Amino acid sequence: GQNIDQPTEMTATEGAIVQINCTYQTSGFNGLFWYQQHAGEAPTFLSYNVLDGLEEKGRFSSFLSRSKGYSYLLLKELQMKDSASYLCAVMDSNYQLIWGAGTKLIIKP
Amino acid sequence: NAGVTQTPKFRILKIGQSMTLQCTQDMNHNYMYWYRQDPGMGLKLIYYSVGAGITDKGEVPNGYNVSRSTTEDFPLRLELAAPSQTSVYFCASSYELAGANVLTFGAGSRLTVL
Numbered sequence: 001g002q003n004i005d006q007p008t009e010m011t012a013t014e015g016a017i018v019q020i021n022c023t024y025q026t027s028g029f030n031g032l033f034w035y036q037q038h039a040g041e042a043p044t045f046l047s048y049n050v051l052d053g054l055e056e057k058g059r060f061s062s063f064l065s066r067s068k069g070y071s072y073l074l075l076k077e078l079q080m081k082d083s084a085s086y087l088c089a090v091m092d093s094n095y096q097l098i099w100g101a102g103t104k105l106i107i108k109p
Numbered sequence: 110n111a112g113v114t115q116t117p118k119f120r121i122l123k124i125g126q127s128m129t130l131q132c133t134q135d136m137n138h139n140y141m142y143w144y145r146q147d148p149g150m151g152l153k154l155i156y157y158s159v160g161a162g163i164t165d166k167g168e169v170p171n172g173y174n175v176s177r178s179t180t181e182d183f184p185l186r187l188e189l190a191a192p193s194q195t196s197v198y199f200c201a202s203s204y205e206l207a208g209a210n211v212l213t214f215g216a217g218s219r220l221t222v223l
Contacts, residue, residue: 004151008149031208031209033209033211035212040217041216041217042199042214042215042216042217043152043199043212043214044214045211045212045213048206048207048209048211050207050208050209087151087152089151089152091209091210095210096154096167096168097152097154097212098151099151099152099153100151101149101150101151102151
């Protein structure tokens, strides 16, 4: 079967750096997405990786290793507004999105 | 642009009732989707559409129906509501970015079936 694994919950301190990992086992691979979802709101797009390596976008970076079935989202200079769930999703060989359950990130002052 | 608009935001249904969740987008996107989100689980695709007049089943279509008569509208119909359909429903449309279909979601509709 197809599977996306992420930690259920993480805690970090304001101003610090946090890395949220995502491992996947899917039938084929056509890209990996990260979305942010604040409580009670809709997910919003953060990043997309289809080739190995690091993609940087301001305070957020996303890394992909296709050979290891692994990605991480790196958040720097954490702010209270970064408290949210972070969803990892992989597009399989049929171009269907397989979603992880999400990682709830709690930021403490 | 309003983006993707869903109604209603909240609804309580009795077992066996029917209802329609409305979804409209003003971005002229061809692709539209309906997902459900349950606690502790990833988003599950119910139905999707690649354009007006074309719909297809996703991972969990049972108990639901859709139609796509226009590019803008993609309503989701629940027939004979069951407690297992208690969930948060998200409608989305997608645009292409660097070869990827990026989803834009509506605000969600929280449905409780009692």
